[in-house]
Amino acid sequence: MKNKQQHAATQAIRANQLRTSIGEHSEAVFLTSGYVFDSAQEAAQRFAGDDDGPTYGRISNPTVQAFEQRMAVLEYARHGVATATGMAAINAVMTALLSSGDHIIASSSLFGATIGLFDKVLARFGVTTSYVDVSQPDGWAKAVQSNTKLLFLETPTNPLCELIDIQAVAQIAQQAKAILVVDNTYGTPVLQNPLLHGADIVVHSATKYIDGQGRAMAGMICLNDEDMHDEIFSIIRTAGATLSPMNAWVMNQGLHTLALRMAQHSSSALQVAQWLQQQKSVSQVFYPGLDSHPQQHLVEKQQSASGGMLSFEIKGGRRAAWKLIDRCKLVSISVNLGDSRSIITHPASTSHARLSDEQRARCGVTDSLIRFSVGLEHAQDIIDDLAQSLN
Numbered sequence: 001m002k003n004k005q006q007h008a009a010t011q012a013i014r015a016n017q018l019r020t021s022i023g024e025h026s027e028a029v030f031l032t033s034g035y036v037f038d039s040a041q042e043a044a045q046r047f048a049g050d051d052d053g054p055t056y057g058r059i060s061n062p063t064v065q066a067f068e069q070r071m072a073v074l075e076y077a078r079h080g081v082a083t084a085t086g087m088a089a090i091n092a093v094m095t096a097l098l099s100s101g102d103h104i105i106a107s108s109s110l111f112g113a114t115i116g117l118f119d120k121v122l123a124r125f126g127v128t129t130s131y132v133d134v135s136q137p138d139g140w141a142k143a144v145q146s147n148t149k150l151l152f153l154e155t156p157t158n159p160l161c162e163l164i165d166i167q168a169v170a171q172i173a174q175q176a177k178a179i180l181v182v183d184n185t186y187g188t189p190v191l192q193n194p195l196l197h198g199a200d201i202v203v204h205s206a207t208k209y210i211d212g213q214g215r216a217m218a219g220m221i222c223l224n225d226e227d228m229h230d231e232i233f234s235i236i237r238t239a240g241a242t243l244s245p246m247n248a249w250v251m252n253q254g255l256h257t258l259a260l261r262m263a264q265h266s267s268s269a270l271q272v273a274q275w276l277q278q279q280k281s282v283s284q285v286f287y288p289g290l291d292s293h294p295q296q297h298l299v300e301k302q303q304s305a306s307g308g309m310l311s312f313e314i315k316g317g318r319r320a321a322w323k324l325i326d327r328c329k330l331v332s333i334s335v336n337l338g339d340s341r342s343i344i345t346h347p348a349s350t351s352h353a354r355l356s357d358e359q360r361a362r363c364g365v366t367d368s369l370i371r372f373s374v375g376l377e378h379a380q381d382i383i384d385d386l387a388q389s390l391n
């Protein structure tokens with residue numbers, strides 16, 4: 001559990017540092033797929049779980065475990081389970097905890113691949129999903145069915161930055177005896193700890209802010225419940241979406257600067273959002289730190305800052321959106337987010353392109369919507385680039 005006397009900034013650097021007998025100051029990386037045992041008996045004991053030493057790379061690696069343990073501390077969780085990507089984390093939770101005939105309730109606004117996983121993959125195995133309009137909080141209770149097993153939400157959502165009251169949904173999940181899973185990719189454990197608001201499981205695409213420099217893919221699952229942990233871990237070791245030790249090491253390095261970066265991302269994003277609001281060609285800006293944001297009160301309730309992601313609607317549809325994107329000189333055209341470099345994305349034709357028109361409409365992804373990941377360049381330079389592009 002989290003040491004209450006230390007701040008997230010300290011724990012992201014210091015918690016559960018693995019150090020070998022040679023006393024290296026920086027974290028070691030153990031690039032090995034197998035381990036050597038002293039005897040056949042020791043191998044058998046390890047595989048039987050009587051000795052907690054490592055067994056095989058798909059199942060255990062000290063560098064991966066160091067990342068898992070640090071993330072667990074940051075999320076106030078007993079367990080962390082690392083995965084190869086963020087989608088692997090979401091898939092592992094679903095396949096570990098759901099069976100044919102079960103029902104999911106999810107927020108209408110979600111990352112495109114998550115919707116694809118629910119509607120195309122899980123649906124084939126007899127798991128159904130109902131979507132709740134984020135602007136209608138009472139929709140969660142109304143959507144509960146006798147077979148509802150799991151509630152899933154992002155907050156802030158990708159790409160509209162809508163906020164959902166985690167505590168309120170957690171109460172509904174509890175009444176329905178269902179599991180609440182929160183995707184905390186946009187928030188990171190520095191801005192938000194969903195388990196403290198009643199969620200059962202937190203998932204991350206660590207590919208984003210945890211890495212922070214767009215170098216490696218990773219996912220993370222944090223939770224307290226022992227039985228659910230065992231089910232999820234069993235899926236990872238069996239189905240094999242294991243995180244590589246090299247990527248775990250990159251993530252551990254990313255954690256060192258996470259708190260500093262999230263403060264800067266948040267401060268610059270607010271400046272960019274306020275500037276965008278004043279532009280005649282921009283019809284709407286979605287950023288939780290703006291007074292115009294419909295759920296701004298939830299920032300105070302469950303977040304320590306508003307984060308580095310925003311989106312906006314430009315007048316003139318897809319043509320105008322693409323024109324603005326193509327004219328950016330400093331800002332990168334890419335689909336990643338949470339990078340030190342600012343990134344501009346057209347969700348309708350990239351991250352949400354594989355969805356049907358109806359699915360896209362449900363997420364609020366229009367042709368004129370632009371997603372913007374505010375990087376760590378000076379805020380004025382980001383604004384200047386957008387200004388030259390808009391003009």
Ligand SMILES: Cc1ncc(COP(=O)(O)O)c(C=O)c1O
Pocket residue numbers: 085086087088111113154158183185186204205206207208217218219
């Ligand atoms: C909110 C959210 N969840 C999950 C994912 C999936 O993460 P990954 O690309 O690491 O699989 C993403 C990716 O953009 C995301 O934005």
